[in-house]
Structure formats: C-alpha cells, structure tokens
Amino acid sequence: MNIVSELLSDIKIKSAIAADRLHFLSKLEVFESIDSTNSYLLRAAKESASGWAVLSETQTAGRGRLDRKWFSPYASNIYCSLWWIFPNMQMDLSALSLAVGVMVVNALKKYGIQADLQLKWPNDVLFSGRKLAGILLESVKCENRIGVVIGIGLNLFLPREDQSVSPDWIDLYEITSQPIQRNLLAGILLDELLDKLFLFQTKGAAVFLEQWRRYDFLFGKKIMVQQPQGNFIGIAQGVREDGALCVLDENNVMRFLQYGEVSIKI
Ligand code: BTN
Numbered sequence: 001m002n003i004v005s006e007l008l009s010d011i012k013i014k015s016a017i018a019a020d021r022l023h024f025l026s027k028l029e030v031f032e033s034i035d036s037t038n039s040y041l042l043r044a045a046k047e048s049a050s051g052w053a054v055l056s057e058t059q060t061a062g063r064g065r066l067d068r069k070w071f072s073p074y075a076s077n078i079y080c081s082l083w084w085i086f087p088n089m090q091m092d093l094s095a096l097s098l099a100v101g102v103m104v105v106n107a108l109k110k111y112g113i114q115a116d117l118q119l120k121w122p123n124d125v126l127f128s129g130r131k132l133a134g135i136l137l138e139s140v141k142c143e144n145r146i147g148v149v150i151g152i153g154l155n156l157f158l159p160r161e162d163q164s165v166s167p168d169w170i171d172l173y174e175i176t177s178q179p180i181q182r183n184l185l186a187g188i189l190l191d192e193l194l195d196k197l198f199l200f201q202t203k204g205a206a207v208f209l210e211q212w213r214r215y216d217f218l219f220g221k222k223i224m225v226q227q228p229q230g231n232f233i234g235i236a237q238g239v240r241e242d243g244a245l246c247v248l249d250e251n252n253v254m255r256f257l258q259y260g261e262v263s264i265k266i
Contacts, residue, residue, distance in 0.1 A: 026048070037055065
C-alpha cells in the first residue's frame with residue numbers, strides 16, 4: 001500500500017482534459033503493466049495518427065536517457081508517453097526536449113504545486129537539486145514527417161523502504177505532504193502537452209526557451225560534462241536558441257552541447 005492508492009482510469013484522465021484539446025488526443029490507453037510506454041509506442045504507433053497517449057501502472061523495462069533504467073514501481077508514479085507527429089520534415093526539433101520540460105513544470109503548477117521547481121539541462125525537473133521527473137524523447141522518421149515519442153516519468157510516491165530509491169530523487173508527496181490525485185495530474189499533463197505541442201509546431205521554440213531560462217538550475221554553476229568524446233569542466237552559461245547548453249570551458253572557450261549522449265555533474 002502506498003500514499004497514492006488511486007488507480008489510473010482513462011475516463012478520469014480524459015475528464016481533466018479540456019474539450020477543445022480532446023480532438024488532438026487520437027487514443028488513450030492505460031495498462032496495468034507494460035515493458036515501457038515509450039517502447040510500446042515505438043513499436044505500435046509508426047503508422048498511426050498523432051496524439052496517441054499511453055500510461056501504465058508499472059513498467060517492467062522502463063527506460064531513461066543514456067540507457068539508464070527508469071524505476072517504475074506499481075501504482076506509485078506517472079509513466080506516460082505520447083506519440084506526436086510533426087508534419088513538417090524541415091521543422092527544427094532540437095529544442096523540443098527543453099520545451100517539454102517547460103510543459104511538465106507548467107502542468108505541475110496548474111495542478112497546484114507551488115514549490116520552486118527547476119530544470120536541469122536538457123530536461124530533468126528538479127526540486128531542491130533532486131530529480132522529480134525525467135523526459136525521454138525518441139524520434140522516428142516516417143515518409144515526409146517526423147514522429148516523436150515523448151516519454152515522461154514523474155515521481156509521485158517513491159517507496160521509502162526500497163533500496164533502489166536514490167537520495168538524489170524526490171517525489172511530489174515529499175514536496176507537498178499531500179496524497180496526489182494521479183488521474184487529475186495525468187489529465188492536466190496531457191492537456192498541457194496537447195496544447196503546447198501544437199503551439200511548438202506552429203510557432204517554434206522561442207517562447208519555451210524564454211520560460212526555460214527562468215528555471216535554469218545549472219546557470220553559473222561549475223559542471224563536469226561527460227560525453228563519449230571525453231569529459232571537460234566548465235561554467236554553464238545558459239541555453240542557445242537551438243536548445244544547446246553553452247559551457248565556458250577552462251580554456252575560456254565556449255562549447256555548445258546538443259541533446260544526446262551528454263551527462264552533466266555539478
Ligand atoms: C530520464 O530522465 O532519464 C528520462 C526518464 C523517462 C522515463 C519515462 S517513464 C515513461 C516513459 N517510458 C519509458 O520507458 N521511459 C519514459
């Protein structure tokens with residue numbers, strides 16, 4: 001038993017989505033258990049309409065960035081993926097992952113979380129330096145359009161007794177001391193994604209980057225950048241228009257990091 005005992009319900013989730021947004025939702029599926037909501041959509045959605053959302057009570061092979069596992073205990077958190085098609089092949093999606101981070105923060109605020117949330121490049125949602133949510137984007141090129149699976153893992157209640165729970169993680173229960181209404185929060189999250197992905201698609205990344213900069217956790221901090229071609233130390237200087245992280249290295253050279261095989265340590 002845990003603090004978040006409300007099970008997921010597609011009807012309750014849908015009821016939290018605004019009526020004029022529901023037409024962007026082509027399908028909503030809720031599973032009891034699945035390997036990974038992202039893997040499922042990557043297998044199943046390629047030929048399907050945009051706006052297919054999948055949630056699961058647990059994931060047996062939940063995946064994070066950089067081939068990490070995503071801890072997915074039953075009926076505790078939110079594991080959600082959304083299939084979205086960008087009809088314009090030429091569209092620059094390099095800042096999409098940052099924009100999705102902003103959408104997650106906005107959804108949490110709409111739910112009523114007043115805590116001071118921050119974003120760690122590219123898109124970890126943090127509170128007090130600890131990770132509250134992670135985002136995994138995986139794209140698929142199909143004919144003349146780009147399909148993206150947007151996966152979000154949001155910690156609502158991490159089992160206190162479980163040894164695999166890292167002290168670097170945090171859940172909403174610890175932040176609010178309130179039980180979390182999972183269906184309401186999942187609905188608000190989807191509502192925000194359906195609305196703002198459409199905005200991103202039509203207007204681009206600029207408005208999201210402006211917001212992202214307000215939450216920039218790394219800004220001005222000394223960081224260690226770990227990437228396949230080697231590590232280096234520098235000072236984080238914010239994000240560029242394409243979403244790249246700007247880092248001034250020890251030789252006073254500005255380096256630009258793209259979303260990918262990059263890990264940042266403070
Ligand atoms: C990260 O911070 O490393 C990204 C974590 C993304 C986890 C979510 S949970 C729902 C979706 N399904 C997965 O297997 N991963 C994403």
